[in-house]
Amino acid sequence: MGAFLNKPETKKYNETGEGNGLRYGVASMQGWRVEMEDAHHAQLTLNGTLSDWSYFGVFDGHAGARVSAHCAENLLECILQTDEFRREDIAEAIRTGFLDLDKKMRELPELSNGQEKSGSTAVCAFVSPKQIYIANCGDSRAVLARNGMPIFATRDHKPELPSEKSRIVQAGGTVLIQRVNGSLAVSRALGDYEYKKVFDRGPCEQLVSPEPEVSIHERSEGEDEFLVLACDGVWDVMTNEDLCAYVHSLLQLTDDLVAITNQVIDTCLYKGSKDNMSIVLVVFPAAPKPNPEAQKADRELDATLRQRLTALIEQNASTDDGEDSSGRFTQVLKQLVQEKIPGLPPGGGLAAKQALLDKIYREFYPEHPDSAETFECQELADGFDNN
Incomplete structure (x- = not known):
């Protein structure tokens, strides 16, 4: 979606940090797109009794950057404020937080005037001392790696998936050229309110659903190497296996996570990615060391x-x-x-x-x-x- 520049914008935004036994690096780049619509959030320590929890998220906007920026700023708080989170039902809290955020955004003056058409995919992860909670909505993706291989990857929400297509058709829509109503390339997203107008159906039964898929993984101190969260600009040109093997090899050359994440998105650019690119790399203690x-x-x-x-x-x-x-x-x-x-x-x-x-x-x-x-x-x- 959107036009391309005559040459890519390769200036990068970087961020890095260390805490709770984790290290992380962030790289984002506008690339060939006429504007940067990605956003992210990385927080090593949550407030109060959750000081040993960390949170990471990547948000890939389309048709504008307003929704992705709002999600990056507010999704975490929406999840933490749910009754489910207070009851320590974390998976349900994440689901409820996504739906609450989508509902609240719809009521914002800047999004409810009928002029704002933007939406955003989202992928996020909570890392606790014992578990990793991963949620995705759309086609941004998270991959968890052990021994340089993916042991888990989120599922991209594309309109042609049978379960997604069924919901779209039941809501009165169609799937043409693998897009919702021939236009939107993802079947789940936050925002995109022009696809959420079937008022006799719930929020998860619309043409585009804000509901995330949530998975829980027990941490393995001796095996978990790294977690990657990235937008589809990365996954368009890299398979899960390729990216895990590549990051594994780069970790053997340097412990500079900014250098590694920059190298990944540069490589994706050279492989032909035409999209914005953002990647968050979270490294666990068992990751390879430079040798x-x-x-x-x-x-x-x-x-x-x-x-x-x-x-x-x-x-x-x-x-x-x-x-x-x-x-x-x-x-x-x-x-x-x-x-x-x-x-x-x-x-x-x-x-x-x-x-x-x-x-x-x-x-x-x-x-x-x-x-x-x-x-x-x-x-x-x-x-x-x-x-």
Whole structure:
């Protein structure tokens, strides 16, 4: 939804913190979209008796940023204020909190004037000393990893899912081109009140439902590595398995979570993501630590890439085909993709090394811009994805 820029906006917002035995890093980037509609919330310590609880959330807005920003600011408090939370029925409290927030937002003057069309998906997690509570509404996704593999992932709420399609049809809607009434690509979201006008049906029986799916996971101190919450701009180009393998490998190179989350969304950009991107990475004590062997292998890979790219540049230098440096760079990368370089980061592939390749190429052609600004070749993106 929405138009694209002529080149992506790659400036990032970052955040990091440590507490309650957890570390977290956040990275968000506007990318190719004409505006940034994502929002997030990360809080290591909750108030009062919940000082050993943490909360994280990612909110992916569409048709505007107003709803996602409001959700990021208010969802946590809506959940904490429920009677269910006071009774320690956490899963039901989360569900009730989502519904309460959606109802309260509908009554806000800035959202009830009929002009505001925005909505937002949401994925959030409460981490207590013994459990992890994960909730999602829409197609932002959470993945919990052990041993570099996903052991749980939330389900994206898409209109074509049989249960979602059934609700949409019963509410008088249709699913066309995998969208609600041919327009909205998610079947659950907060806001989107133009899809919530069937007044003889409850809030969870509308064309678009604000109801989250909630799951509970017992923590395993010796096995839990990390939890990822991210919007669909990440998942559009990364499978659960790829992202877990990639983050696992990056944690063996550095303990800088900002650097890791930045690297993930940059890699997704190079893989062809056209959306806003936001990721929250929550790291548990059993996560991999930086180790000399992995760092040495990464340096050796960089040396191999430098050698091969340099050879290809020199090989192509004698051919004057009239292309500018960006066009020649794309052609060289296509050749490099075909070589199937061994030892590339799992899940990241050659796209994970795009910044290095840019740097090397600029040594030969100083006028060459960052490929993030010129990367429009889907064939090359597909090659990165398959390398």
